[in-house]
Amino acid sequence: MKHPFSSYRKLFPILDNAVQLSSCSQSALSLPVRQAIDEYLDVWVRRGADWGYWMDQVALARAEFARMIHANAEDIAVLGSVSDAASAIASALRFDDGRPEVVTSMLDFPSICHVWLAQQPRGAQVRLVQAEAGRTDTTQRIAAAIDDRTALVSVSQACFYDGQIVDIAATGRAARAQGAIQFVDAYQSAGSIAIDVRAQEVDILAAGAQKYLLGIPGIAFLYVRPALARQLVPTVTGWFGRVNPFAFDPAQLDFADSATRFNTGTPPMMCASVARASMALLNEIGVPAIEAYLQQLSAVAIEEAASLDLEVASPLDPAAKGANTAIRIADAAAIEARMLQSGYVVSARNDVIRIAPHFYNTADDVVGALRELARLTR
Known part of the structure; x- marks a missing residue:
């Protein structure tokens, strides 16, 4: 198979002596990211403190993420993790108005499920849909679980475990039909699957930078549909959720008139520098082209695994999964170390x-x- 992005391989030094196939956990370090880190440290050494530079990096990172998902930068909040983003959203919800239910699935990342479970003392009732690895019907199962008691539907666009994809446009339609809103965890999809929050009519979407966004942990981006953002008032907040954080008014709780009302404390500035550089690279290439190529690699992985008698836990249709192909292996942690x-x-x-x-x-x-995995497990 011809590699359409071969000219970019030189930007990833690890590829000279190893094969990094762990983007579902941590992508390879690129030279633009290393340069962004070095520049941040250099500014710190030379200037000591430069709030203007720091805020520029945060703004540029917001703009790159907004460009990637076809949103406006003002519709993006910047937080420390997707769990923080979910917690900020949860704090703005009420569960005592006849809509106590949060619908999610057993294949969603546990951290996000735990955020919803933590709302139970406030009256939330969490319905965990019994989704199964390797299946392609999770979208339908989630949609069927939504009713007029549902306040929020929480879905992972791509599952962390087996990579299976949920059709977020379809689950979003099902949520709207019942008067509910949808939260999309795009940590395993952003940067590898094309997202258009307007065309897909997304209410809320969050993603961190560590995985397919080519960055590091410590920063997450939260999109909230503008009209919805103005309706939600979080009780998890901080000084960067204010109209003007630099007013330094301890007595005034004025929420910004956009998704930035979900900002909390001082943003992760160094992480923003990294995310700005990493997402600029992805936007230069174009995520739709990346998605098409990764589907080809998924087909290669599924075919090769079958020829080696390896058990694939992921859906066998490349179009029904993200870049991750999960192979069922006894004592997987030990095999990871040997790999x-x-x-x-x-x-x-x-x-x-x-x-x-x-x-x-x-x-x-x-x-x-x-082939190395097959050798090590026999």
Whole structure:
């Protein structure tokens, strides 16, 4: 298979001596990201404190994320993690008005489910849909669970475990039909699956920078549909949720008239510098082109796994899954360590090894990793 992004491989030094296929956990370090870190540290050394530079980096990162998901920058809040973003949204919801239910699934990332479960003392009732790994009917199962008692529907666009995709436009329509809103966890999809929050009529979407966004942990972006943002008043807040944070008025709780009302404390400025650089690279290439290529690599992974008699835990239709192809392996954590010794960076979760390439990987990378996995497990 021809590699359409071969000219970009030189931007990822680890590829000179290893094969990194762990984008579902941590993508490879790129030279633009390293340069952004060095520049941030250099500014710190030379200027000591430069709020103007810091705020510019946060604003540029917001703008790159907004560009990626077809939103406006003012519709994006900047927080420390997707869990923080979910908690800020949860704090703005009421569960005592005849709509106590939060619908989510057993395949959503536990951290987000825990945020909704933590609302139970406030009256929330969490309905965990019994989704199953490797299936392609999770969208329908979630939609069927929504009713007139539902306040919020929470979905992972791509599952952390097996990569299966939920059709967020379809679950969003089902939520709206019942008067509910939808929260989309895009941590495993942003940067590898094209997202258009306007065309897909997304209410709320959050993503962190560590995985397919090519960045580091410590920063997350929260999109809230403008009309909805103005209706929600969070009780988890901080000085950057104010109309003018630099007014320094301890007696005035004025919420910004946009998604930035969900900001909390001082933003993660160094992480923003990294995210600005990493997402600029992705936007230069174009996520739709990346998504199409990763579907080809998924087809290669599924075919090669079958030829090696490896059990695939992911959906077998490349169009029904993200970049992650999960292989069921006993003692996956130990095998992950042995794969690293062989020069392959992969990611274990419970009983699977996740082969999760990005645009810089090749079909040979994927095939080589699966063949080494087969060798180590026999």
